[in-house]
Amino acid sequence: MLAAAGVRKQFGALAALGGVDLDVGPGDAIGIVGPNGAGKTTLLNVLAGTMAPSGGTVSFRGADVTRSSAARRARLGIARAHQVPRPFGAMTVFENCLVGATAGGGLRRRAAYARCLEVLELCGLIELADRRADSLGLLGRKRLELARALATDPVVLLLDEIGAGLTDAEAAELVAMLKALRGEQGLAVVWIEHIVHVLVQVVTRLVCMDAGRVISDGEPAAVMRDARVVDAYLGTAAA
Amino acid sequence: MNEPGTKIQRWTPVSSSFTSGFGLLIVALAFxxxxxxxxxxxxxxxxxxLVLMAVMWNALAGYGGLVSVGQQAYIGLGAYATVWFALQGVNPYWGMVLATVFCALVSVPLSFIVLRFRGAQFAIGTWVVAEAIGIYVSFDNQLGAGTGTSLSQLDSYASTTREHITYWLTLGMTAFFVLLVFALLRSRLGASLQAIRDDEEAAASVGxxxxxGKRILFILASAGCGAAGAMTVANILFIEPxxxxxxxxxxxxxFMVLVGGLGTFxxxxxxxxILYFIQKQFGNDGTWYLIGLGSSAIVFALLFPRGLWGMLEERTGLRFMPVGYRVKRSASPHEAGP
Structure with missing residues (x-):
């Protein structure tokens, strides 16, 4: 459904992505792991449209979207939550979601309001709906980042280390929320995360990257046992 | 999923009475x-x-994040276009309306150039455009070149009649543009425009x-400043580049927007x-007046970054002209804070 084919991204002499293929099917939950500098966030940027690839194509539901802007892709149904939350600070929590629902989801008035209330409820933010977004703490901002992305009524949700900086209890809440989401909405999720034990509670497929390439792709337990993964990722972590 | 009784509130009793008060004020001003x-x-x-200029600059900077130092381009163009239309035999007051439309049209191709810039580049870019237009006009002999020109066609009116028509037209133009900004901010686009102000990239990432959005604001502000320029020439009768x-x-x-509150309606x-009274009081003190204006703008930017109205809004939660949304959960025992 959302597919990257032979995607390359060059930063000067550095090949951040050296020909990556990734296929996301409807309702898939894919985790992406890999050591720092493996190209995970770059891949997410290329999928979301915030970065144009140096080569290769990105397609969504059969159409080539390689040259489409991030805004256009958001309207098509590709939503993205940033690693460092980027709320619209001077607007309320509700208004933040409303931007997603109207601009990204193409919803109007009552339908948009209903969608926002629904995602705020789901993300545990409904009590804070009228708060200015810049008055939220880190967990609140992360929830809002997710709620705003969900308000666009996405088909695929791209998550960039949304678990980072959270306590175990907070991470557990996040996992519960994502599970509920996937159950209810049949949403496909692509999730980059360093905290692997949190990740495997949600994902059904794991992709391991190293030095701009996919080195292993498959069922989580199998990928974790893969010798190349142990070398590239767990090997370094254990050192 | 959401409890029954959850409502989205846009008007409060305070804001609806204030907004109707605002409407009444416009009517009263007409008399x-x-x-x-x-x-x-x-x-x-x-x-x-002044109100028209401030509201237009705020629309650009406060909502689009477009800090322009070149809005005088449209003030000058609006004024000179009025003179030009009058020279072609158009009634000068109709010429002012046409000049406003003209400024909006001119800003469309210009937007393709200057909106490519961001931040400081945009500020300098708009200034350069304004200077270029000013220099171009100062070489036009038909428009009086560097020595200036007057809107002599207004001499055919008795001075009281002229002042009254100018006043009414200014009131009409200002009310029109202020209400247009209000309508725009309350529309479906309003939330998106505020999102652009807060974080452009994040706004793009949600569609x-x-x-x-920036182009709409840019054209709107160009038209509004063009109107302000046309009104200025009607008010002072003589202009030079x-x-x-x-x-x-x-x-x-x-100054007006920083002191009043950037990004507030x-x-x-x-x-x-405030600027009007300062000008009236100290406008003749030359350099000291400008130094005073500049330093108070700096004090406001440093100590009260949200301006007078921003502070008041923060302290009291008051919103007189509501462009935002409040979630009203009557079924819930917890009342969400302001």
Whole structure:
């Protein structure tokens, strides 16, 4: 459904992505792991449209979207939550979601309001709906980042280390929320995360990257046992 | 999923009575020439032009994040286009309306150039465009070149009639543009425009077409400043390129919006009233007046970054002209805070 084919991204002499293929099917939950500098966030940027690839194509539901802007892709149904939350600070929590629902989801008035209330409820933010977004703490901002992305009524949700900086209890809440989401909405999720034990509670497929390439792709337990993964990722972590 | 009784509130009793009060104020202002003397009518014309400029600059910077130092381009163009239309035999008052439309049209191709820039580049870019237009005009002999020109066609009116028509037209233009901004901010696009102000990239990532939103604001502000320029020539009758294309206009706009409250709907109007009284009181003190204006703008930027209205809004939660949304959960025991 959302597919990257032979995607390359060059930063000067550095090949951040050296020909990556990734296929996301409807309702898939894919985790992406890999050591720092493996190209995970770059891949997410290329999928979301915030970065144009140096080569290769990105397609969504059969159409080539390689040259489409991030805004256009958001309207098509590709939503993205940033690693460092980027709320619209001077607007309320509700208004933040409303931007997603109207601009990204193409919803109007009552339908948009209903969608926002629904995602705020789901993300545990409904009590804070009228708060200015810049008055939220880190967990609140992360929830809002997710709620705003969900308000666009996405088909695929791209998550960039949304678990980072959270306590175990907070991470557990996040996992519960994502599970509920996937159950209810049949949403496909692509999730980059360093905290692997949190990740495997949600994902059904794991992709391991190293030095701009996919080195292993498959069922989580199998990928974790893969010798190349142990070398590239767990090997370094254990050192 | 959401409890019954959850409502989205846009009007509060305070804001709806204030907004209707605002409407009544416009109507009341229309009767000023009938009951008040000439000097008050002229003063109010000046004040209304300031309000229009402040509201337009705020639309650009406060909502689009577009900090322009070149809005004098449209003030000058609006004024000179009025003179040009009058030279072609158009009634000068109709010429002012046409000049406003002309400024909007000119800004469309210009937007493709300057909106490619961001931040400081945009500020400098708009200034360069303004200077270029000013220089171009100062070489046009038909428009009086560097020595300036006057809107002599207005001499055919008796001076009281002229002042009254100018006042009414200024009131109409200012009310039109202020209400247009209000309607725009309350529309479906309003939330997206505020999102662009807060974080462009994040706005794009949830589907906002950032460039489109900015272009709407840019054209709107160009038309509004064009109207302000047309009103200015009607009010002072004589213009010359260096003063009507002066960067001081942008400085005044920045002052009004910073002091009143950047990105608030009500703030710039307050800022305009403050600048008007300062100008009236100290306007003849030359350099010291400008030093005073500059330093108070700096003090406000440092100590009260949200301006007077922003502070008031924060302390009291009051919103007189509601462009936002409140979630009202009557079924819930927890009332969400302001």
């Amino acid at each position: 000023v020439p009938v009951v008040m003397g000439a000097s008050i009518v002229q003063d109010l014309t000046t004040l209304l032009i 906002v077409s950032v460039l489109g 260096t003063s009507i294309f002066s960067v001081n206009y942008s400085a005044f706009m920045i 009500e703030g710039p109007i307050i800022g305009a009233i």
